[in-house]
Amino acid sequence: MQARLSVRQILHPQSVGVIGASDDVGKFGGRIMHYLIKHGFPGTIVPVNPSRAEVRGVHAYPRIGDAPGPVDVCILAVPAAVLVQAVRECAEAGVGCCVVMTTGFAEIGPAGRARQDELEAIARTHGMRIVGPNCMGLINPHHALALTSSLVLEDGELARGRIGLISQSGALMVSIYDRARSADIGFSACVSLGNQSDVEICDVLEYMRDDPCTEAICLYVEGFRSPRRFLELASDCRRAGKPVLMVKSGRTEAGVRAALSHTASLAGSYRVLASACAERGVLLMDDVDDMVRAADALLRWGVPGGDGVAVLSPSGGGAAVMIDRISERGLRPAVFGEATRVRLAEHLGPTFIGNPIDLGGRLDSGAAGLGGELVRVLAGDPDVGVLCVLLTTAPGFVAVARGIGEALLAAAKPFVLSVTPGTSADAPRTVLRKIGCPYYDHADSALRVLGTLLEARRLGAVVAVETVRPGGLPATDAVLPTGRLTEPEVKQLVARYGVPVGEERVCADVEAAVKAATAIGFPVALKPVCRALVHKSDIGAVRLGLGSVEALRDAWAEVMTAVHRALPDATIEGGVVQQMHRGELELIMGVRRDPQFGPVLVVGAGGVLAELLDDVTVALAPVGVARVMEMLRGLKVWPLLDGWRGRPKLDVAAVADAACRLSWLANDLGDRLVDLELNPLLVGREDEGMVAVDGRGAVE
């Protein structure tokens, strides 16, 4: 068995076989041949066709096994019925990798799944790699390799550049490629992966991490085969200074179904993925074309040095529309410094009032250079991180566009330039392309790229992944409980990790409860201890504020009756008497095992309104205190923790410490974790701490 090819070898083959090669560009095998030749593949092309001696002037072979010497990579677009046999022949002929465009595998259900298993077995046995099935091949402009049947290779040269594109969807890959090429953006490589039966996203990402031609990476992902590996590679890319941008489908229920049916991908929790991505600087987007534009912008300028946005337009209306849309997206209009204001006022006279800048009515006095001059002034302002320019028609439109475009290119700051008119702006667009000035035909794209540049800046400040174990935790090999836990067991467990819980005693009978209450001090709370009962308050079995022995006795009887009525067969282990606590705010804190990423920490606002608003934030466990602080600042209730409108500041340090500790508990439980939830936590004022007053959970 040969050594399996690396992704680098797959992307740099010396010989390429085309199974089903044809002269007819109406057929898959015809177009593939055509594009290989047209784009000047420098290695050996091996057409395979049982009935032709030559295809497109290249010597053809009836079967791949007839070709002299081993072939590095074969591409197959034959019908599903004969695909497995064709792949077997490749494997037996010592082919290094099959790129399988054929569909009808895992994505269509059990029958296809079985066929894909067969493919995988062949590949495993022979040490052959597979890209696909259900993919659209790959393109490596730096190796003059066009290994796909897509029509987008018909026009022009291969778009060579610095962006690596990994797409599960083949059609999206070539559509993205084509649109980017039309905007003069090129790629270091484009790889479509389809069902990821062998070569998967992370294999290609690892290649691109190390590939010197790749300086930024764009991914379209439906589902990960190895989510944790993706995160590690994303961290590597961050360290290597290569931005990673991603559109992940399956963000919504309908999208999850679509991803499953398209590439048999199982989507995990998007919220967890998003949090993990934020920690690693991965930029999540919702539009694949704008993703490439944003990558290009990051390669041009890097991360903006400031978050202030300056808006300039020859149209006052256009400027007003843009500044509204920028503000509505939560971005910040720049506030110009005094020096800038003075210079702007010199040029603009009395209409100048600040950001946005309206050139309107001033372009006609032969001052086509004014736009460029203003761009220079704005770019020099320390509060301007990004320039946002909207071009509408203006007298001397081409000269205005050129002047502004050249000034933007000369400025050392990132910009987005929208050109929104129709065909009247064709000439300015041509000029902008000629001088190499990127522009957008639609303000949405400009705003989205702008937002992504500033998101990259924001994520640059996000605390990196935590790996330092806090002090005072149990040893990592400590014995931890299993099974469904009672509330006291949950509290004991989290208390071992240093999470504050209230004083309480488990009592076997009412007399013990009375003693416990007397020791703790009235008023107390009383709850049943019953492993089978998850939602105690739903059956009225939680009694708070019991102020006397009599009240406690009555409550004991009522609580036990309620449990017995709700769960007649359940074992009641007793009752738990708890100290009563007060807090300024209720929070929820929990950990659970995510099917993709493993243990995650969840922190959210408590109470019914917060639950209604789904005010929670998640992160992969373990997390550090600084990251929890970031999470808390992202909650809608954050102002209530932070002393909003004269309210007292609460003890967020205690909350962050507890969350950090709980996340380490989750980490230590690892795959045994099902979930643990502390709800509510009562948070006191600064230095008053916090306390978990109820909890539930299960450990495997």
Next chain:
Amino acid sequence: MQARLSVRQILHPQSVGVIGASDDVGKFGGRIMHYLIKHGFPGTIVPVNPSRAEVRGVHAYPRIGDAPGPVDVCILAVPAAVLVQAVRECAEAGVGCCVVMTTGFAEIGPAGRARQDELEAIARTHGMRIVGPNCMGLINPHHALALTSSLVLEDGELARGRIGLISQSGALMVSIYDRARSADIGFSACVSLGNQSDVEICDVLEYMRDDPCTEAICLYVEGFRSPRRFLELASDCRRAGKPVLMVKSGRTEAGVRAALSHTASLAGSYRVLASACAERGVLLMDDVDDMVRAADALLRWGVPGGDGVAVLSPSGGGAAVMIDRISERGLRPAVFGEATRVRLAEHLGPTFIGNPIDLGGRLDSGAAGLGGELVRVLAGDPDVGVLCVLLTTAPGFVAVARGIGEALLAAAKPFVLSVTPGTSADAPRTVLRKIGCPYYDHADSALRVLGTLLEARRLGAVVAVETVRPGGLPATDAVLPTGRLTEPEVKQLVARYGVPVGEERVCADVEAAVKAATAIGFPVALKPVCRALVHKSDIGAVRLGLGSVEALRDAWAEVMTAVHRALPDATIEGGVVQQMHRGELELIMGVRRDPQFGPVLVVGAGGVLAELLDDVTVALAPVGVARVMEMLRGLKVWPLLDGWRGRPKLDVAAVADAACRLSWLANDLGDRLVDLELNPLLVGREDEGMVAVDGRGAVE
């Protein structure tokens, strides 16, 4: 003095004068002449130029007064310094309307404001109309009238169509016009208004309401001169079946500043405007180009018959991306009926699982007709209200595009079609244009138009403006109090309108308070009655749950001391003893005078978290119960009123009745209203009613 021209006359002049006419298309007056002639203006053109006998072959006059007979409309793009004199000459020559492109008026501050006042005085004196200043003229394709200097008139014919465009911004007007024309969308008329010194938005809207050529109306607005009139006209347009769409800038603080500096427009509360627009079916958008596309879509298909969206793409990835983005926008993926599912499965085989539909891998078997066939199946499904198609490259791309395009056009249902690749899709785009099938180059536009179509459907269900006075209100000429009101006065006032308030007694001294409390029944609340004190609880002067005479006596002393300490010079009118109330939820309800629209009703969630979330809804007063119900359903806390997760349903009928009555009080107060706020309202369970337990307010 002549009769002032109507907007219809301004848009259909028999003669047009060009002040500063020139042969040089590098000048304003040159381009205007060029476009008037090029686009075949059928009336008389009167060039005015002191030093030319002829301009572009048309007899010219040294001064407008030299022209024979009165000229209907003159256009002026002369420098600001000579503009006023030029306008005066027009007025003296009996010109009907001056279209003033010159800038440097109210938008630049006091000096310009004075110059604009001068303009207005001239016009008033002579009964002459003015469009602008600071505008870009107007276009009436149905009258072959191109009265602007914009370069967008250079190419092709005037874009004649059914959409009326009113834009304060001149540059945006022509940019919108050009982009629409490039997508084969035409206009009944385009009018830019600039500073609205005379002809204002509502004048043109009134014209378009009545104009038989105008079937839908798009507005770009920075500020209204007559907001209430706009609303009346919007209602008229709705009755006339003419959709009204609007982009309003000044939605954010930065946008408000921009609108002010651009056309001297004062922006009012966008929230109030948005509510008023919703009641009148006006569709608010944030992108001017997509506004026209949405108007075109509404003209093609009317309002969608259902809100389910079916997604179809040759790219499974494209389909997955679109269904996610649709869901994230709160739109609903259609759920196909059984008959549809059977037919789809016949075509698609085992990969078919529902919405979205992925054609991928099935287009190569010579089945370019498959796309069209699937469109027909989807269009036949009763749950599909709108079809959303994303075209990526595919084998036989042109045939696929044509097949899908023709089927979409034949279907009786609205659709949005995105074509996202780059130049590889130029041929399909050409075919789509040829067959008259609208498409979008960017998914954002498609999604925005889709959203607007469904918003039109939603607004169709919004209750229209209320005009029926509920029973039991005071007579409209009843005497109502004035000045800053005390809490008991506010409650007495709202109680006269039927808003439930708690039992309370105003007491001059502590002995009276004790008597009152005994009559009301302990526990009671005690508050000071002091006109100068607005926020009683901030100084600790609200005492709740006083359970005994002793507690009340102590509280009285403390409350009075607190007021005296906080406001040593204020008159304390006594104390008010109030019955204690409980409710399931706190709300806030108030009325205030909006500077643009007059009395408005505000209803929102109470409590600190709700305040933090800004969970309020507004409507112009008066409103009917049905509209209040809609408002309540729009609150984030609505589920808590509606029995969320097993909670009791609350008495929303009582809340709606009270809000309706309060809005009539605001209506009756009219301009005298400053504001009245009831906070909190305590809402009980169904049939338990609600009660206002505190209030403040002022009436002029």
